[in-house]
Amino acid sequence: MRAVLLTGHGGPEVLQPATVPDPEPGPGQVAIDLVRAALNHREVWIREGRPGPLPAILGSDGAGVVSEVGPGVEGVAAGDEVVVNPSLDWGPGEDEPGPDFRILGRPDQGTYAERIVLAAHQVRPRPEGWSWDECAALPLAGLTAWRALRLAGAGPGRRILVTGAGGGVATFLVQIGAALGATVVATTGSATKVARALELGAAEAVDYHDPEWPGQIGPVDAAIDSIGGPGLDAVISTLVRGGVLVSFGDTSRETAAVDLAEVFLEWRRIQGTTMGSPREFDALLEHLATANWRPVIDSTFPLEEAAEAHRRLVNPERTGKVVLAIR
Template identity: 45%
Template sequence: MKAVVHHQPEGFDGLKVTAMEEPTPGPGEVTVALKASGLNHRDIWTLFRKRESSDPVILGSDGAGVVKAVGEGVESFRVGQEVVINPSLGWPVKSEAPPAGFEILGAPTHGTFAEEIRIRAENVEPKPTHLTWAEAGVLPLAALTAYRALFTRGQVKEGEHLLIPGIGSGVATFLLQMAKAAGARVTVTSRSEEKRKQALELGADAAIDSHGDWAEQMKGEQVDLVIDSVGPATFDQCLDRLRPGGRLVNFGETSGKTVEIPLRPFFFGQFTLMGTTMGSTEEFREMLRFVSEHRIRPVMDRTYPLSEARQAFLRMEEGKQFGKIGFENA
């Protein structure tokens, strides 16, 4: 079968489209014939991470398709059933942090950028019926990350004001839609005028220029909750826009790995700082119900065939996308 793999060397030079062996399900597993999958920043980072094995690994964490075969003992799914893949491995129930042994699908395990995948049955869920294949294929990782950040960690409430720095990523666009569905007000930031315009069309209450003075653009208003993935480039302005007692949830480091926290404003502000990543199977199911109830659809940027994987990776690397980049299988 055709698959997008990372082999040797590190970086984009190790990204290849090649033939891999078709998987056969073992006990407790299913094989899914994938209709679509979704690209995430994690897939780019994986190109530059050292792995214990030098064998080619199929990339990709997001996917949706049709059950092709079921292994011994699997009774929850039938051949022909339409499903989405839960990329959170080894995290069954909601908890303060993932348990030991937690992994994300797609390196070191074979992922979803292929025509088929073999996976544990507990990591497969029925596909939301209102979504197209392309939409379902890009849903899992970003929507799960957004759901846990917003509800489990951020504890957003109806009527609260949420700030999302760096609108445009898959997670950020899910955060915007989910927050609006929950009755929150949402302000977003972006350096791009076009992305600010798109965010307003998607439902944002306000969109400000990341390069400008946030306090001035927001007329001094502060927010209840910030959900950030940018890091040091915007961290000081994020803290400045938090009301006393406000919460900040971080799930990324796109502008760097280290921030300096001004302690006096932090402790006088009585702020709560939280980290988050991905989520549990329990939260994945909650997310699917929320998405179905509110008819939320992923914002689609572009889709590519697997044969054009490099073009898709480069588009994300250059930060040109608004919403999700996906792959579709013929």
């Protein structure tokens, strides 16, 4: 099959098109002929040097058609159009996953390929009426956003801050947060992106390059952040007494020095989260049946141009998801 291999650690050029053997489904597994994959920042971290086996096929997000089922599979059949749940083997808990949990795309073969084999319980029917690009854009970022919003208590009467609103997960946070009835306040990186965040459903949006931004928004009940770094204190300062900071990333890559007095003297909490449970993935898909929003697709590249897609992902002008067209 056609695939893109991570051949080493470094710049986007280490992503090389290749032909590799087709994976075959074993007991309880299904093979999916992928139509689209989508990028996540995780693949940039891995490409740049996160330790792990090489060569590897990256990619957590995908959507396609089931082409073969292994022995013992029930409820999924060849011809089914599906999306992939990249939160692998989460387990029975809701607060955190079990010991087998991993994210699809190294060490498991990822979605930058024509075919993928997964446990049948990792696939779900494609959302009705959604394009293949939208289907592939959804899983990892949508699931992460869904759980983060639950932990932030998103709903009517709640004011929720989303930082870096142009990001893949963050565009879902703005859209789903607004759809759940919360008042979403956003920070983002340019005037154009401020306007875009407002279009996507934010009630207020400010440019995080302005150091005075916390004073430009009123207090929030919860903040959902994936930038981290030295700016985290400013994010915490926007919380009401007893407010919660939900943290799911540290894109700035700098260590955050938090003034703990701003946490304990204000009865605030810091809640970490990664991915989500299969029950949360199902709840997200159920929400889509009545939702009036669709994923924000920034751009779509042919599979073989994965390196170019990575360059686009780290371009500050990008908003939302970058997709790979496979067939």
